[in-house]
């Protein structure tokens with residue numbers, strides 16, 4: 001049976017993917033040189049569409065990597081000499097912090113119990129931290145940090161760089177890139193593409209920092225370091241042979257999103273999130289895991305289940321829908337429902353109907 005995937009990534013493919021894929025095949029995208037004018041125009045198109053979608057100013061470059069977790073390492077190598085500071089409220093933010101330790105940085109962290117989020121007022125940034133790492137949407141726990149809090153954090157620590165993991169929410173959060181120095185996402189979450197491409201947005205301040213570290217004989221990495229990515233980016237090229245097909249597809253999906261309008265996408269995401277939270281709050285078999293509404297993710301809804309989650313997951317599957325299990329220790333007691341643009345109000349409504357009969 002054909003399933004609708006409400007999983008948090010890989011996720012349901014955006015409905016237009018197969019048609020764009022067919023066009024890519026017809027145009028033999030898979031065989032063109034990454035040093036050709038054709039590729040440069042594909043990169044440029046993707047860049048322009050993402051700029052429009054996320055309101056990215058000229059001070060920032062847009063680069064491609066293998067995945068989002070690769071970007072954790074790139075940011076730490078290129079933007080941190082000694083100390084980073086991590087807001088940890090789930091497994092992904094914790095991994096970002098673990099990468100810092102593995103790269104022999106001094107990684108400070110402020111940590112929250114699973115299911116709780118951060119507000120600006122309670123954050124204490126260590127004096128010597130060069131970079132503040134925040135996760136807009138914790139895919140593991142279903143917790144979000146509101147852009148307003150992220151912006152305040154940067155304003156009050158203007159000299160530090162701020163990095164935002166927007167992997168499982170972009171293009172939903174309305175981030176002000178005049179404040180956000182660097183951000184990143186993967187395409188297999190809310191952009192509704194198969195996995196295989198990471199997108200790294202970074203500004204000139206990040207580049208300056210990387211140049212300074214490099215000239216100070218610090219190791220900034222041989223592969224995809226920022227100065228090299230930026231140099232190639234000037235002609236819409238990449239240091240290594242990139243995933244040309246996916247850069248093409250991402251440009252097309254971003255264009256589709258722009259045609260709908262990011263405001264409309266965001267409004268629809270809010271509307272579907274409301275439907276899901278209202279349901280899990282009112283149904284006796286479920287309850288929302290994240291108690292505080294302002295910390296509730298709008299793109300990954302996590303619900304506690306009365307019955308073992310595996311029972312719910314298999315029941316839902318019989319109706320042609322896939323929801324995710326809880327993360328880590330919550331595997332058996334929670335379900336996670338992705339709320340990405342690929343599934344519309346009607347599909348969310350149908351999922352709620354099926355869950356309601358359990």
Ligand SMILES: *Cc1c(COP(=O)(O)O)cnc(C)c1O
Nearest residue numbers: 067068069092137139167168186
């Ligand atoms: C999925 C995810 C990542 C890692 O993305 P990959 O594409 O697997 O490298 C990082 N952060 C968050 C919040 C995620 O949801």
